Amino acid sequence: MHRWTDLADVPSDFGPTVVTLGNFDGVHRGHASVLRRMAADARAQGSAAVAVTFSPHPLQVHRPDDAPPLLTGDEDRLDLLEQTGLDAVLLLEYSLDFARQSPEEFVRTYLVEGLRARTVVVGRDVRFGWQNAGDLTTMVELGRRYGFEVEVIDDITPTGHDEALRRRWSSTWVREALATGDVEQAALVLGRPHRLRGIVVHGDARGRELGFPTANLAQDALGMVPADGVYAGWLRRTRAADGTPVVDDEPLPAAVSIGTNPTFDGVQRRVEAYVLDRTDLDLYDQEVVLDLVARLRPTLRFSSVDDLLEQMHADVVRVREVLAAEG
Incomplete structure (x- = not known):
């Protein structure tokens, strides 16, 4: 898996790509399921699967006093992302200057021109660009303008009949478990x-x-x-x-x-x-x-x-x- 920290690292002939973006803290079972499926779909259509993620966590920049404790450092996060079958990860330094990009500037610079995205995979609650002004509707409109498809993924929940598991996989769930010392529950959500x-x-x-x-x-x-x-x-x-x-x-x-x-x-x-x-x-x-x-x-x-x-x-x-x- 390629590990890039700047668009300048991306080969000019890399792509086309299927791209997703997120923090992926912990790379829990929900993350892993989506990324594995995305990687398989990308290969089927002759594209490379790429995740765009950030360091530090955006909340550590915007609201450091309210930022949650991170489940993984960058090294472990990249190792775990690699295990999902991704072809590349673009780990971008998150700063106030970076955050000042408009939604269109971010999409055009990183997804379209930088990664040659053919498909962008996002959740329904996606937010991006200055003051989180970009949302799912924005992404779809930008996709029409710049020629990429937008695939929406729904929250993934555990299968089975245990009532205790009937909530979506999430980093928040892991943090709640760890806060009480329940590392076994945390492992269930993380998959390790x-x-x-x-x-x-x-x-x-x-x-x-x-x-x-x-x-x-x-x-x-x-x-x-x-x-x-x-x-x-x-x-x-x-x-x-x-x-x-x-x-x-x-x-x-x-x-x-x-x-x-x-x-x-x-x-x-x-x-x-x-x-x-x-x-x-x-x-x-x-x-x-x-x-x-x-x-x-x-x-x-x-x-x-x-x-x-x-x-x-x-x-x-x-x-x-x-x-x-x-x-």
């Missing part, structure tokens, strides 16, 4: 476990002193951090300390603690992962990903270190059971 990605930094070394050395993620780790608690998950190295990619590293079973460590009167919220049965790992300054499988319990304040240790041993047993059942 929720992932955190970050650099391992030095902490208080308290876990090592207790016999449970942990990998502490930096505060700028990517991916929405779910509710405080202890989770079962998998840790995998993705980049060495010198920045070299780590390819096909084996996922390691881990107990993941999220919270402020109230037993020791902690203040800063942290994500810490103990890799089961491993006290020999040196992960400092390396990038790792954590795939969260299940929440075991909420964060608790213990009256003594001995009580905490007893619970930590019990947590490890439970992590083994959860991950074994998953396998």
